[in-house]
Amino acid sequence: MEKFGRDEWVAQIEGRRKARGPWLRLAEQWQRVPLGLRFALFIILAAAVPLATDNDYVIRVAGNFVLYSILALGLNLVVGYAGLLDLGYVAFYGLGGYAYAYLSSDFSGLHWPTWASIPLVMFLTALVGLLLGSTSLRLLGDYLAIVTLGFGQIFVQLTNNMTRISLPGRAEPVDLTGGPNGIVNIDPISFLGFSASTVTHYYYLLLALLALILIVVYHLNNSRVGRAWRSLREDELAAEAMGMPTRWLKLLAFAIGAGIAGLSGSVFAAWQGNVFPNNFDVTLLILLYTMVILGGMGSLPGVVMGAFILSVMPEVLREVELSRYLFYGGMLFVLATMIRPWPRLVLVLVGVLVGGYLLKLAVMALWPTLVTTPEVASSFLGRALQAWLIIPPQATLIGNLAFVVVVPSLLFLSRTRYTIVRLIALIPTLYLLAFVWETRLAVEPSITRLLLLGVLLVVLMIYRPQGLLGQRRVEII
């Protein structure tokens, strides 16, 4: 149908595609592989992990990755497909966990078999999802966010406090949730006589679930329901006017998302063997959202990739040496993309290295008490950094002060336009940044990873809102 010829827009896209680097072409080759094959390859690769290593820790991390993938997929369905900002999603996860724990543990005395408890739990969470959804349907997107956020908070509060509930017909108040001590000794998942007991068992179970859910979600997306969800996200009014029952569709998305979360919660409870209220707090919610956003809302492989990055990265951060390499490597990468041409980059780096070392020499000469020798690090990079940086005796305090200085400096640097000023100011800032990392951030990996999460969210939204694998969206506001 070439009557009008290929238009300008299409020509531009082709041109841009050819101009991009080898990475993109590699990605394109990957895209040419049929979907079924790509999916099978992924599953096979993932299944090979327990065969490749004996280390239970690694398998546990991999298991977490798969668990978070499932959760993120459910969230993606609610937020990415239907466009409903559900900030209480983690409560459904928790509900699943606690419900399964209640039905299958010493706590309540009930020991329902898995084939009975899990379907019931899924049904229960989907039902609650439906209820919550139907109350919030009339609300504007922003209000929905707040109501669901409140719901998530309430869940944590209730699980922390429902330890003495007076039920009619019972003399003594009943403990429903175990309070802050949670529910322990939860039955493992068992079916057909087989009872999951090791990390590897649960890993394969979770992987099977992930494969299943990926297929189900993919099918849903490529059907009239999926198209209706996407239309709903684009323009709810127009979707309704084109014959799509928007209310029902939203409820469906909510319920399915909740059901997936509930299922994950049950498996989590069985795997971990116990559940506590703070397993389901806001931090996990933000982590899940970042996974979906980083990977690309609405993109299935993107979500899985996001889950991978954000479940593996924190583990890497725990290892001081590894995290060092990651941090400095990442910093170099960012600098390389922002400072061109490369002579300037070299200039800045040399300036930092030389300036820092001169500073250390000066301080050692003038105020020798200000320089301490810390315990020797194990890697080459670590030792080099320790030789180069000044580590004062009150490292924590000075590190904190440096942190307070570094943050605004970095912010200003990212927004100034004067190149010379920028480059010169970059030198002390980079030094301080390294200093802050060594004295504070590397020392507190759990807080650091949360800090980086916050930064990641902001940076993503400003520079790449579609995430890694998502599509750039056009929106009329």
Added chain:
Amino acid sequence: MDLFWAQLPQQIINGLTLGAVYALIALGYSMVYGVLQLLNFAHGDVYMIGAFIGFGIMTALLPDKGDPLLASPLIILLMLMAAILGCGVLGIGIEWFAYRPLRSSPRLAALISALGVSFFIQNAIQLTLGAKFRSYRGDALIPPTLGWDIGSARLSAVRLLTIAVAVLMMIGLTYLVRRTRLGRAMRAVALDREAAAMMGVDVDQVIVATFFIGSALAGVAGVLTGIVFTRIWHSMGFTAGLKGFTAAVVGGIGNIPGAMLGGFLLGLVEAFATGFISSTYKDVIAFMVLVLVLLIRPRGLLGAAVLKKV
């Protein structure tokens, strides 16, 4: 039942105190939402920073041993002013770096960015100042026994201070919004940003001013919270922010008298829930109030119906 009536005046006082704090936080939320249609999740953390700024000033001026360096009223004034300045500047900074680049992006982007900022601030404080509680030494500033008996209730000086400062700020804000040029500009931008820009209003300036004022109010709320309720910690902003937002929504988001009304109402509800029902479930009850109000009157108590042209 008699117990109810006997306790009522005290609970009303407690409710108004709590409500004063919520109202101040709610005002910041409402103002920013009115002008940018953005739920500023970081607002609660600005409130937390205000509490910490006040704490810092107080610690500097009230040594552990010996006499305070200045008279109490002066110290309190300094704390408030420092919080106003510090939080105002922080608010402006947040807008500049995290929200301004997203002005023309879909609303979800700015919301997520706000979440990220909130998370960052909370954890930055945890990193630098630690996770343990800090306690205001309110008793050194205002003797806890100072107060007045009103019937069966006791209005302590601390609570009176909180309510008085809050009311003063609200009066000031109302005057600003109703009678000054800036206030008019703010109302115009809230109604229709493009039209206001075309009428010569410097929209960026108005937004910066809005953030400054809203954040300053949150800062004041933070200091007052420290003085009345003593304990401050790095994640106090989250719950308080949520409550503040609830109050703003209940009153009608974008509506300044609504935020004040919502704040006091929520404070009263929470005080009554704590005093008469159960203190463990006060947050649950507050949340139920939110859901109820939104179900019955989706635009809030004083909110205007939003008419969209199709």
Added chain:
Amino acid sequence: MALLELSNVHKHFGGLLVVHSLFLTVQPGEIVSLIGPNGAGKTTVFNLITGLYAPDQGDIRFDDSSLLGLEPHQITQRGIGRTFQTLRLFLNMSVLENVMAAAYGRTCANLAQIIFRTPGFRHEEAHIRALAEEKLAFFGERLQGYRFDQPAYSLSYANRRRLEIARAMITEPKLLLLDEPSAGMNPNETQEITHLIGQLRDQKGYAILLIEHDMNVIAGISDRVIALDYGLKIAEGSYHDVVTNEQVIEAYLGRKHEIRSR
């Protein structure tokens, strides 16, 4: 029997009466144009018919059953399709998907069929796709071939208007509500769209209620014209009758003032 019948419909927003004792009918297979100055309430009438607003008074009947109280998607499924004055396409979805999405109301695959990809489901999907391609083919070469997979935001303005009509068509309506279909088009495109609307009636048998400002379009295809002003019907009849009606001229151009000498 009238296909669409509005009886004594009133609608106000706050204190403003936007539609006032409106009586309106559309017969099967005819094209009725709705004209009037801006703010006369024309789009409001569309919104009332499609269920986005509920009338304060009066009845709206389609195919001899009342539409009051129905949800908009139910009204669409009864056989009324529409386009919007300010285009409301699903911009980030492809051209084909935009049309396929609107086929929802005419399909019946349930969740189980979808999840298990039954042959019934596959058959229906192929059917939806064929239907969508057929609707798009109505517009000639413009929305064909490579265009199918392009996102809707890449289309030119005129093509977007055409896509919106195609999307409305797949809902298999008996009555099409077109809201200013020629807005923003140059004379060539206007002529094309006029011809197209005529074809919609002749070839597809739709009844069409049309809001338009461009008199060329209206003159070209209307069977009947209705004029509104401030929510009231001020004239009804053939094109010529309405256009020469004094009240109509006054509504558009204002009243001639007589110059009084002192």
